[in-house]
Amino acid sequence: MMSACESRSRETGGLRWLARLLAVALVICVAPAAAFAHAALIATDPADGAVLAQSPARFSLTFSEPVSPLVLNLVRPDGTVLPLTAFHLDDHTVVVDNPAPLARGTHVLSWRVVSADGHPVAGSILFSLGAPSAAPAATESVDWNLRAAIWLARVALYAGLFLGIGGAFALSFLAGGGRDGKRFVATALLAGLAAAPLSLGLQGLDALGAPLTHILTPAIWRAALETTFRFTIWIALAALLLGLLALMLPRAGKVLSLAALLGTGLALAASGHAGAADPQWLMRSMVFLHGIGIAFWCGALAPLGLALKRRAPGATAFLRRFSFSILPVVAILVIAGVVLAIVQVGTPSALLTTAYGNLLSAKLVLLAGLFSLAALNRWKLTAPAEASHAGSSRNLVRSIGVEIFLVLAVFGVAAGWRFTPPPRALALAAAQPAAIHIHTAKAMADLSLAPGHTGPVTASIMLMTGDFGPLDAKAVTLVLSKPDSGIEAIRREAHKAGDGTWRVDGLVVPLAGRWMVRLDILVSDFDMVTLKDAIAIRP
Incomplete structure (x- = not known):
């Protein structure tokens, strides 16, 4: 013993x-290490469900963290698949060149990327040119x-x-x-x-x-x-x-x-x-x-x-x-x-x-x-x-x-x-804002709604002239509507924040989907500029 x-x-x-x-x-x-997380898609251009008047020159996918593209495909209205091989990375955004004009109807942009934590992430968005058509088959079945x-x-x-x-x-x-x-x-x-x-x-x-x-x-x-x-x-x-x-x-x-x-x-x-x-x-x-x-x-x-x-x-x-x-x-x-x-x-x-x-x-x-x-x-x-x-x-x-x-x-x-x-x-993906850029010859605006999902949000608006100069507006009104759901205009006056942006607090977005946005910008007592676009709100 x-x-x-x-x-x-x-x-x-x-x-x-x-x-x-x-x-x-x-x-x-x-020892120091790079900060990585499981990436989530937070914004796309075109937006999911968008109806475009003309064929886009490029597509963009913005993620919550850096990603590396693996497979990018465009499924046309007739079901044929167009591989998208020309792309570049801009911070957290994958910018994809469109190699050919698109036909009228509904297209599916299918993507598969690998996030920085090593896990593949995949998904698809639908958009239409001219008018929606029957969506082509682009569902991804699970390989059990x-x-x-x-x-x-x-x-x-x-x-x-x-x-x-x-x-x-x-x-x-x-x-x-x-x-x-x-x-x-x-x-x-x-x-x-x-x-x-x-x-x-x-x-x-x-x-x-x-x-x-x-x-x-x-x-x-x-x-x-x-x-x-x-x-x-x-x-x-x-x-x-x-x-x-x-x-x-x-x-x-x-x-x-x-x-x-x-x-x-x-x-x-x-x-x-x-x-x-x-x-x-x-x-x-x-x-x-x-x-x-x-x-x-x-x-x-x-x-x-x-x-x-x-x-x-x-x-x-x-x-x-x-x-x-x-x-x-x-x-x-x-x-x-x-x-x-x-x-x-x-x-x-x-x-x-x-x-x-x-x-x-x-x-x-x-x-x-x-x-x-x-x-x-x-x-x-x-x-x-x-x-x-x-x-x-x-x-x-x-x-x-x-x-x-x-x-x-x-x-x-x-x-x-x-x-x-x-x-x-x-939660990180849900907290990401929904954002759009509206550009006209006379004025342009960067609008973000944070967080970018249904419920209480805060709107932030940055105004510029059409040539990227400062735009000193006297008043700004934000108008949101969703006609396809029977929701008429939600009108809110913005106030100017200390950082030069215009803000709308206490705004509630009740439904997910594609919302129409209008900005009424009072430049002077006799000059009103109106900017219009659509923004996608997540559930």
Whole structure:
């Protein structure tokens, strides 16, 4: 049996390596990173549902964050598809050249872009030339086979990063030379190594909207390598290989497995929803710490359970080290998870009203069971198992087996976030203003309604002359109407703000859709300029 002195020495050593680990984590994570988020479409030109008098020379799509275009198509009224290949980026706006005059009728502008967080985003808008016609078929069906493949690959990648790398770390630092569970850990690492490049290829398929049969097409892999997800995959591959080397080279196992554990946190922080929010230094640090906390906890379960089941000589010492170390790790894991959840979800109601929130709610239910089991193991079953009471180890092994099952279920739920934008991104898109530019030879105006959806809004109007000079108006009146819904003119007098703009406060837009806008600008006592256009209001 281990003496009390030796036990205290090992516990003190455990605290030292844990402190070193967290110090390295914080140094790595506070490095500056670009601010990325899940992009959402906030404005288009032409507006969705617009009826144009003449063929436009170009189209524009404005997003809440920077994007990279992948596929841009125009579906004509006769159903033929015109690829749009000439475009350029202007800040958050994709400006697309129209290569040919358009025929009369309804067209569909279909777009697929990849946001800076590495996730593809797609959609379509309809507009008509001359008069609306029957809309051409341009609906995008969900490829459930591809989604299932992406989900399975993501679960396998999580298994490699958390069960594989975490298991290698546990064998090196906690098992005291024991090798029980080595085959399980190696299997998880190999599964992760297979899933990592597969996940990258599936990312390319999803980015281009291609079926599974095209996975070997070079264009698919080029598209995948243009997304930030590639950083996650490169780091994950390096970490998984280090984990395998830690199993193969036990003498260097501590150094290799520690590097692999740090790589797990870095891989998760390199892309994705959570690491994309502001402030970057905090969010990426939280993702990093959350990832290594999961790997430490979950990775140790299988080796520890198998060591106890087989009554290995060092099983009791393994249990004691894990029990001593797990409390601060779980504390950090919980704190990081709470911070991430608060930022991503925003309001408690989003847990029930958004797909992302529904998945988080399911994860919280699973975590409640997982933490309950962990508490039972820590405070009820561990001490009897350490004292070798009859049947105590068997009960603890069973409980650990249930923990592993719940961990896999959590992985499955977390993998579903790949297909859902977080409420944070949805709220950011909803808060974006609706804006139009009205230009005539005599005067022009930039009008924005913030936020650009139904409900209370604030109108901001910037006036200029037709040659972009200052326009000093005596009075400005904003008139909104929606004749197709039977809403007549809503007239509001604007007041001049201190920054030179004209504002209308307390305005309520009751319905979504296309609203007619009129600005009556009193230039002098005898000169009135009227500007007219339409603006799209989101639900």
